[in-house]
Every structure is written in structure tokens, then in C-alpha cells.
Amino acid sequence: MTGHHTLSETERAVATHLRGLGIDLTAQAAVSNLYRAANAIRSHVSKTVLREADLTWTSFVVLWVVWMWDGIETRHAAAEAAISKATLTGVVRTMERRGLLRRSGDPDDRRLVRLSLTDTGRQLMVELFPRFNAEESYIVSRLSRNRLAELTEGLRTIVEHLETAPGGKSADGAGPTA
Amino acid sequence: MTGHHTLSETERAVATHLRGLGIDLTAQAAVSNLYRAANAIRSHVSKTVLREADLTWTSFVVLWVVWMWDGIETRHAAAEAAISKATLTGVVRTMERRGLLRRSGDPDDRRLVRLSLTDTGRQLMVELFPRFNAEESYIVSRLSRNRLAELTEGLRTIVEHLETAPGGKSADGAGPTA
DNA sequence: TCCAGACCGTTAGGATCCGAACGATAGGCC
DNA sequence: GGCCTATCGTTCGGATCCTAACGGTCTGGA
Numbered sequence: 001m002t003g004h005h006t007l008s009e010t011e012r013a014v015a016t017h018l019r020g021l022g023i024d025l026t027a028q029a030a031v032s033n034l035y036r037a038a039n040a041i042r043s044h045v046s047k048t049v050l051r052e053a054d055l056t057w058t059s060f061v062v063l064w065v066v067w068m069w070d071g072i073e074t075r076h077a078a079a080e081a082a083i084s085k086a087t088l089t090g091v092v093r094t095m096e097r098r099g100l101l102r103r104s105g106d107p108d109d110r111r112l113v114r115l116s117l118t119d120t121g122r123q124l125m126v127e128l129f130p131r132f133n134a135e136e137s138y139i140v141s142r143l144s145r146n147r148l149a150e151l152t153e154g155l156r157t158i159v160e161h162l163e164t165a166p167g168g169k170s171a172d173g174a175g176p177t178a
Numbered sequence: 179m180t181g182h183h184t185l186s187e188t189e190r191a192v193a194t195h196l197r198g199l200g201i202d203l204t205a206q207a208a209v210s211n212l213y214r215a216a217n218a219i220r221s222h223v224s225k226t227v228l229r230e231a232d233l234t235w236t237s238f239v240v241l242w243v244v245w246m247w248d249g250i251e252t253r254h255a256a257a258e259a260a261i262s263k264a265t266l267t268g269v270v271r272t273m274e275r276r277g278l279l280r281r282s283g284d285p286d287d288r289r290l291v292r293l294s295l296t297d298t299g300r301q302l303m304v305e306l307f308p309r310f311n312a313e314e315s316y317i318v319s320r321l322s323r324n325r326l327a328e329l330t331e332g333l334r335t336i337v338e339h340l341e342t343a344p345g346g347k348s349a350d351g352a353g354p355t356a
Numbered sequence: 357t358c359c360a361g362a363c364c365g366t367t368a369g370g371a372t373c374c375g376a377a378c379g380a381t382a383g384g385c386c
Numbered sequence: 387g388g389c390c391t392a393t394c395g396t397t398c399g400g401a402t403c404c405t406a407a408c409g410g411t412c413t414g415g416a
Contacts, residue, residue: 040341074365
């Protein structure tokens with residue numbers, strides 16, 4: 001993917017469609033390619049490494065977050081995984097059912113729920129992540145060391161720009177303003 | 179989002195966790211930042227422009243695709259929007275219910291269904307897209323013209339790499355091999 | 357002390373999202 | 387013509403995903 005039209009064809013169609021509307025084409029191309037790349041990556045990894053482990057992308061991300069930050073509180077885990085608290089509740093239920101993850105209440109503040117991996121979950125990540133990373137390595141293998149560094153830096157700039165922005169300040173959610 | 183930890187904190191945690199596992203950290207950082215940026219963008223736009231129009235990101239993308247390629251066949255529309263045919267069926271049903279989109283059979287091949295915007299749908303896109311694009315412009319506003327061009331080029335490289343790859347060749351789906 | 361407000365995770369309801377299986381249609385080959 | 391196979395969009399079942407509303411818990415000031 002994405003689609004039976006190539007990137008060039010799409011960009012040409014866009015250009016002709018939006019002629020004279022005062023559109024920022026460079027921004028359009030950048031965002032479009034960014035999202036297209038993210039989709040391609042998610043799809044690729046889901047169909048290779050994660051498929052064998054019977055994990056969805058989101059499940060893997062949640063496991064990853066809990067692996068990185070053991071005992072993390074649910075609201076923080078949701079923010080790290082870029083999903084809403086409501087979504088996390090469902091994913092955690094699934095992962096708990098499969099014995100990969102554990103919920104435990106905080107004795108000091110009984111509103112809180114803390115998450116940690118089971119031994120099985122930790123073992124899964126130790127054996128799964130290197131394979132996941134191998135795909136990541138494959139994904140960027142066409143870029144030189146310099147170009148890859150520039151790409152990463154550009155992405156960081158965007159992320160920090162959006163995350164520090166005033167933004168919409170919605171109630172919950174996975175947004176940059178959370 | 180994405181989280182109460184900053185990018186630097188996360189990268190530090192990753193580095194300490196994966197020490198000695200032979201992990202490609204530069205690839206990990208690149209892919210991680212790419213996906214994080216995509217999430218931030220999707221979230222940002224969803225909460226600003228699309229929220230007012232009561233459209234989900236996917237709905238907007240589908241409308242966009244049909245706007246660009248009027249009379250497109252469903253399987254191609256699904257590929258362009260990077261969603262599965264099954265998902266598209268549902269989204270189209272929703273958009274049709276709201277009078278933004280129309281389905282019509284192909285007389286020459288009665289298996290096919292072609293999609294096109296209604297006048298209402300076209301009018302919506304004409305007034306909505308400039309605002310959408312203004313957000314895109316805001317998103318990349320911190321990058322110089324040169325850095326933006328480099329970013330876009332790097333993303334294109336990744337997309338083309340994944341889309342031309344042999345990959346999994348799944349039956350349906352929105353993947354890079356579709 | 358007590359209670360109004362803030363915050364926590366969960367639930368409710370609906371839209372996406374997927375792979376797999378399904379009926380319907382088209383096209384090649386005899 | 388008559389079948390076999392490929393391909394189309396849809397349906398089905400289940401997981402994700404969101405906002406809004408909810409009950410339980412904490413906290414600070416009267």
C-alpha cells in the first residue's frame with residue numbers, strides 16, 4: 001500500500017485538485033507521507049513479528065510500556081501508549097486474561113491501579129523485542145546514517161512542537177495535550 | 179500524549195533496558211518517533227478541525243480519497259486509505275447514511291461498487307480541507323524549508339521501500355503488500 | 357469534622373478495524 | 387454451453403478505540 005496509485009500519482013492528483021485554493025502543498029506532502037509511512041510500518045510489523053505472537057500493535061505497545069516502566073499507573077501507561085484510558089482498560093483486560101500482565105492496587109491511594117508484567121510477559125518481550133527491532137532496522141535500511149539521524153530529528157521536532165502546544169485540552173484521550 | 183515522560187527520558191529508559199541485547203537503537207528511535215509523530219498529528223487534527231465537522235480521521239481520509247479519485251472502486255479506495263475492505267464497508271455505510279457519499283454499481287462488471295461524493299460531500303471537503311491543511315502547515319511550522327524537504331524525502335524512501343518489498347502478501351488488508 | 361470539587365479507573369454505547377468465510381459475478385478453457 | 391477458478395464487496399465475530407457519564411477515593415478549606 002498504500003493503494004494502487006503511487007506517491008507521485010497521488011501528489012499530482014492533489015496538486016491539480018487544489019490548484020488556486022491557497023494550499024500549503026509542502027506541508028500536505030510531509031504530513032501525508034508521514035502518516036502513510038506510519039501505516040506501512042504498523043501494517044508490516046503486524047503481519048510479520050506480531051502476527052506470529054498473536055499480538056496487535058496496540059497490545060505490543062502496552063506491553064512495551066509496562067516493560068519499560070514497571071508498576072506504572074494506568075493513566076500514565078495510557079498516555080505513553082497514546083491511547084485513551086478507556087481503551088487501555090480493555091487491552092489490559094485482554095492481556096491479563098492471557099497471563100501476560102498483572103493489575104495491582106496502590107495501598108497509599110486506592111484510586112490507583114498499577115501495571116506490571118508477569119514472568120511470562122517479561123519472557124515474551126525478551127524474546128520478541130529483538131525480532132521486532134530487526135524489522136525496525138529493515139524498515140530504515142535504505143537510509144544512510146546521516147539521513148536517518150536527520151529524519152529522527154525532524155520527527156522529534158514535530159512531536160515536541162505538538163506536545164508542548166496549548167492545543168485543545170480535551171478531558172481525557174491520547175492527544176498531545178494530555 | 180504521549181505520556182508523562184519526555185522523549186529523552188523514554189530513550190534513556192530504552193537504552194538501559196536493552197543494553198547488551200544487540201539492539202539497533204537508531205532504528206528503534208526513528209520508528210518510535212515516527213509513530214509517535216503520527217499519533218500526535220492524528221490526535222491533534224481530530225481534536226481541532228475534524229471534531230467540529232464530526233468526522234473521524236478515517237472518515238476524512240476516505241472522503242479525501244473519493245474526492246481525489248471520483249468513481250473509485252472500493253478495493254482501490256480501501257488501499258488508498260490504508261484500511262481493509264471490511265473496514266471500508268462500514269465507513270462507507272456511515273458516510274452514506276450522512277449523505278456525504280454515494281455507492282453505485284458498475285454496469286460492465288456487476289461485482290464492482292464505485293464511490294463518489296454527493297454535492298453535500300463535495301461542498302464539505304471544499305470548505306473543510308483548507309482548514310485541515312492549515313493544521314498541517316502548523317504541524318511542520320518549526321521546520322525550515324530544507325529540513326522539511328529532507329523529512330519528506332526520508333519518509334518517501336521508507337514508504338517506497340516497504341511498498342515494493344515482497345512482504346507477507348496477505349489475502350486482503352491494508353498492508354504494504356496490498 | 358465535613359463536604360464540594362478534583363481526580364482515578366471503569367462502564368456504556370457506538371464507530372473503526374481486522375482476518376476469514378461467504379455468496380455473487382466474471383473469465384478462461386474445453 | 388458448462389464448469390473451474392479468480393476476484394469482487396459484504397458479512398461475521400472479536401478486539402480496539404473513542405467520548406461521556408459514572409461511582410469510588412482523595413483533598414483542602416469552612
